[in-house]
Amino acid sequence: MTRALPYLVPALAGVLALAAWQWSVRAFGVSPIVLAAPSDIAAAYAANYETLAAALWFTLKITLMAFALATAAGVALAVVFSQSRTIEYALYPYAVVLQVTPVVAIAPLLLIWIGYDNVNEVLVVLAWIIAFFTVLSNTITGLRSTDHNLIDLMKLYGASRWQVLWRLQLPGALPYILTGMKISGGLALIGAVTAEFVAGSGNDLGLGWVITLAGRSNDTAEEFAALSLLSILGILILFAMTALEWALLHRWHESALKREG
């Protein structure tokens, strides 16, 4: 019972909130344009099932591609920085510039450069830019947190730079990399949707564009339906990352330990 409590309590709270929502919309006669009742949203799901499923799939694809690129580029660049201070000094400020520039402002440029015919690639690049920096900065911190005595010990035994990196720095940085990835996964989703708002969807239809279109036609129920799918997607990404973190760290890292006694 106590084990199920952390799941039961929020589930119950959710059901109660839905019931209260449903009741107030009907009781106060709220316009469906302002706020759709849960039953209307359920109906919108049923009516637009195929559109929504296709849009969900499309947004998921963009998100996962951006996330994979962000992780690969973030870790790779951090490794390069850890090997050469000069390169770090040369490039890091520009990585920060990329991070602090609002991505919306780059979208029109990217559309021109990458082409209006390749909107999907523009979406991936925009979402990648949003998701990339957190992996980079977390990995840099992780690689720098290596125990200096262990590095000395490895030098005493004649270890090469690659042995130090591979056997010591990367495994030690793993908890940091995974934390970065956890945040980055959510950011990739936010990036994928935001990118669609500003760049459109091309020939395909993602959840961001579904929300835009539903908004234009005052179909609030469909907006809510798409929105709830985004929440579910975000939660699934977070769960997947938490599971990966547990699988890789639970044997040895403090963050993944259960308290005993």
Next chain:
Amino acid sequence: MSGGPLLSLSGIAKRFASGTQAIARVDLDVAEGTFLSLVGPSGCGKSTALRIIAGLLKPDAGTVSFPSGRPEMGFVFQEPTLMPWATVLGNARLPLDLKGVPKSESNDRAARALTRVGLGGFETAYPRELSGGMKMRVSIARAIAAEPKLLLMDEPFAALDELTRQALNDDLLKLKDEDALTVIFVTHSVYESTYLSSRVVVMTPRPGRVAADIALSPPPARDETYRLTPQFMRDAGTVSAALKGAMAS
């Protein structure tokens, strides 16, 4: 036990980038088979000297030489300095892995080293599952796994409780005898150095110099009762007086 000098320091000096003169003109010959303790107040450059011997720091002046060739070395830090993501066996195997010893052989040798420090059966445990004393034993097993001739230890037992420390002192003496090790042991404990050493070198506060060089002859086989003998009291008194003298200089 003793032959020619295994290692020879001459005119060693080291100043850090911050401008602090850590050690100034240290000369020291260490014969093979010696258990030498470096004793001194905090910040007298004991650890710096140890790192220079290990080749981890370059001295500003002077030379470190090994007349009969650079021996295989093991290093034990004050902290256990283990890789938390690796098992006990994986940690003990590290020096052998880095030297490219085939895995079947390195597993055997690391497991044997662990058995020798009393950790047989803990091969698959992770460091977080061990007590402080056991972690230090893993650290020692790692140091002896590569069969060093020279063992360098930087206040290895300073953070342990008295009983654990005593047990590890005795185990260390046993390992030293069995493997005919030369040990250079940094400590700030007069009693620990007196108990363990055949030679105690006392250093002055920063910048570190050799203030006293004391030869001791403890009985080859000893246990904690040795700490109650007149010989131990007298030796500890000598080391203590030399340390006081060094602090005043």
